[in-house]
Amino acid sequence: MASAHEIETPDPAVEEAENVVVDAGSSLGVRRYFTIPGRDPFDEIDWEIRDAFIPGKEKPAFEQKGVEFPKFWSQTATNIVAQKYFRGRMSSPERERSVKQMIGRVVSTIGAWGREGGYFANEEEAETFEAELKAILVNQLASFNSPVWFNVGFEEQPQCSACFILSVEDTMDSILDWNTREGRIFRGGSGSGINLSKIRGSIEPLSKGGTASGPVSFMRGADAWAGTIKSGGKTRRAAKMVVLDVDHPDVEEFIWCKARRSARRASSSRPATTCRSTRPTGPRSSTRTRTTPSASATPSWRPSSRARSGT
Numbered sequence: 001m002a003s004a005h006e007i008e009t010p011d012p013a014v015e016e017a018e019n020v021v022v023d024a025g026s027s028l029g030v031r032r033y034f035t036i037p038g039r040d041p042f043d044e045i046d047w048e049i050r051d052a053f054i055p056g057k058e059k060p061a062f063e064q065k066g067v068e069f070p071k072f073w074s075q076t077a078t079n080i081v082a083q084k085y086f087r088g089r090m091s092s093p094e095r096e097r098s099v100k101q102m103i104g105r106v107v108s109t110i111g112a113w114g115r116e117g118g119y120f121a122n123e124e125e126a127e128t129f130e131a132e133l134k135a136i137l138v139n140q141l142a143s144f145n146s147p148v149w150f151n152v153g154f155e156e157q158p159q160c161s162a163c164f165i166l167s168v169e170d171t172m173d174s175i176l177d178w179n180t181r182e183g184r185i186f187r188g189g190s191g192s193g194i195n196l197s198k199i200r201g202s203i204e205p206l207s208k209g210g211t212a213s214g215p216v217s218f219m220r221g222a223d224a225w226a227g228t229i230k231s232g233g234k235t236r237r238a239a240k241m242v243v244l245d246v247d248h249p250d251v252e253e254f255i256w257c258k259a260r261r262s263a264r265r266a267s268s269s270r271p272a273t274t275c276r277s278t279r280p281t282g283p284r285s286s287t288r289t290r291t292t293p294s295a296s297a298t299p300s301w302r303p304s305s306r307a308r309s310g311t
Contacts, residue, residue, distance in 0.1 A: 029121065030128045034135035037128075041135035042100050046071040052082035064090065068098035070138060085149040103137045105153035106144065150189040159188030163239075166194040175199070175218055179225055182240075186229040191239030201249035214250045216257055 035041050048071050054062040062083040069078050085102055088095035096102055111130040120126040136142050144152075151158035164185050168178045178194065185192050202214025219242050226238040244254045 030125050030132065032128055032132060034139070034141075035128075035131040041131055041138060044135075045138065047100075050075070050078060052079050054079050054083060064095075064097070066097065068100065070099065073099070073140075084146070087150075087154045099138065102149065103134060106148060107133050107137070109153040109158075147189040155188075159185075159190060162190055164190055164192045166192055168194060168196060168198060170198050170200055179222060182222065183225060183229055186226060186238035191241070193241035193243070195243040195245070197243070197245040197248050202253070203249060214253070215244060215248070216250055216253050219254075220257070 047068055049066055049068055051065045052063065052067050053060060062079070064082045064086070067078065067082050067086075069081075073081075081099065081102070086096040087102075087105070096105070107130050110133070111126055114120055114129065115126055120129065137144075145160075145162040147158075147162055148160050152160060166178055166181060168174050182192050182194075196215035196219060199215040199218065200212045202212055202217065204212050206212055222242075223240065226240045229238055244251055248254070
């Protein structure tokens with residue numbers, strides 16, 4: 001009886017896939033649906049000059065006068081677009097003042113990429129693509145994500161993706177590299193997500209002595225980093241997601257860290273309560289004033305000991 005080693009199994013035939021051009025004269029093509037040849041989509045709608053204004057506590061949070069927008073765009077859309085997506089320094093000649101400039105910047109850049117990459121059969125097809133994209137964007141039939149509006153046509157190598165998934169190892173070099181990469185992502189207006197389960201828990205020893213800080217400690221630092229770096233150089237906070245595996249030793253601290261932080265903030269923002277107590281001191285009595293916090297910094301909705309112990 002032959003052994004398994006003696007039996008030779010023939011290798012299955014491997015068929016190599018090969019692209020075949022069926023008709024060299026045909027192309028996918030871009031057909032007009034929303035536009036008419038020879039007519040600019042911007043000329044098909046009504047425009048008006050208005051002011052973008054976002055009020056603040058003591059002074060306007062943002063103001064740009066004399067901006068050009070389609071009449072059917074709301075004032076809210078005007079404020080958001082002018083503040084976050086118009087590029088250029090305020091009060092400078094390079095500052096965008098019209099939706100035509102903003103959309104034109106993005107469309108012309110993408111069109112140029114298509115021409116350079118050979119995506120269009122001819123110039124007529126490229127012009128059709130640009131006109132259709134203009135019509136779709138200005139009529140709010142679809143829209144790009146924020147990094148596209150932030151960067152395309154403005155940065156030499158624009159960052160266009162909205163989200164990035166990062167990884168980190170249980171070393172200081174990797175943790176510092178994670179913060180550096182994340183900072184660049186936030187600067188371009190994108191968000192990031194990461195799983196910190198590879199970082200050892202806060203009760204585990206270090207190779208050179210001492211105890212590890214734990215993933216939650218590094219997460220707090222990265223959260224402050226995200227709040228400091230304005231997303232896309234604008235006013236909004238960077239978007240950030242953190243994951244920790246359920247079997248990690250610090251998972252309970254991870255679950256409750258946000259609730260405890262929110263409780264501390266709420267406690268510190270409440271007005272203090274003034275307590276007056278009278279204590280006799282011999283023939284005379286004195287009144288003393290004592291100020292105490294109105295609430296504990298520890299949240300009252302912590303899980304029971306039974307829930308925390310996992311029983």
